[in-house]
Amino acid sequence: MLSTHTFGDPGKMKDYHYTGPAEHRFSPYAFNGGTVLAVAGEDFAIVASDTRLSEGYSIHSRDSPKCYKLTDTTVIGCSGFHGDCLTLTKIIDARLKMYKHSNNKTMTSGAIAAMLSTILYGRRFFPYYVYNIIGGLDEEGKGAVYSFDPVGSYQRDTYKAGGSASAMLQPLLDNQIGFKNMEGVQHVPLTKDKAVQLVKDVFISAAERDVYTGDALRICVVTKEGIDEQTVPLRKD
């Protein structure tokens, strides 16, 4: 994340940039890149993320997936500041265990989404710098996607892209899954195989034009049989 630059204050360390002296303050955030995508179908949900972890112009890791399995029917994708992603997923795991022990049942996707919203808003004045997307099956077995902003606002969607290449992916999904901006096209319901192929193609496109997206794609397909993971290679440059 960009730290705030302030000018002036003699005595502070100055960093000379071609636009003039600039003072750097310590920033508690960093932007580690990465893109996450989730699609909900009739009886399945897909959560996909790239596996590149970067900072500035460097790569920290080529194998750091951003999808985390929460329960047998729910997967969360977190991108943004990696430190906050790790802490947030630890907190969610702990809360899931607590719920299981007190209520003797696993949390449903909708419940996890509601809980995450309160966890995020609890840090309203020093937010978790994480863009979350939850994908899973709801109580009726239908696919569900919940997308969040860093401070906890959320809604249920059919498909959502988050992270660094989200602005490139979202319009493509709007067109291919939501059939937006098209006329005279058959609204065919999305099958699991077509959805998986679409997700792969869309990430290949994102890796072409977004420098923070690449290396490999991890796809988690959630069905009532369980969670199936696949890894597909992407551009490494």
Added chain:
Amino acid sequence: MALSNILETPAAGFNFDNAARNASLEGRLEGGQTPKPLKTGTTIAGVVFKDGVVLGADTRATSGEVVADKMCAKIHYIAPNIYCCGAGTAADTEKTTDLLASNLAIFSLNSGRNPRVVMAVNILQDMLYRYHGQIGANLILGGADCTGNHLYSVGPYGSVNKVPYLTMGSGDLAALGILEDGFRPDLELEKAKELVRLAIHAGIMSDLGSGNNVDICVITKEGADYIRPYQESEYKDDRKMKYRYRPGTTPVLTEKIVPLKLEVVQETVQQMDTA
């Protein structure tokens, strides 16, 4: 008529006519809204070998975090025996090298001599220092002239380095590692090309601002060999589905046809000189 600036001495001192205006514009547009100049976020390298100079560059141009051009040409022509790799702001490297090429061409015509690399370096250094770093051009100049084979780097503030091997751009450290390990004085042509290719490849893989293909330019006293691309990127976009749209997918809401009334008065055909 545009005369070369080497025939008239440039204005003394710094020329900051636009700097104050730019700074106030930035403030007025509430920070972050000023158009971002296209930076090449690059890896460029040069190596002097036995018979000449090899220059190499990647081909990705970025605008912030988005790849703007996947096949951008970063090795610019200066003279038949001098080429220049540019990193930094794309417009600055383009225009600076074009201006340099024009000036050297005029010099060649005036004096009947081939331009020398050291002349190109002096003109660049002069101009960049005059602009006090406002022109964001990091350049690697290489060429073979009557005095030998030379490789220079010129920084945006006007600093010059004359060394046998160089890298610049955001991927310079990755590429420099390869050059430090593999460089020997008086390399053979094929080894030199391979070394530069490996250096640029290291920059492409390690640096997010560099990517796609590798361009190479070999300059010897016989002439220049600009190989573009020297190595194509091994990553092809193999999308499985076809994303075609039938005609009629975009609805036509209204249609207005304006006929142009033209009377043919006279028709002549002039052949274009395509020789």
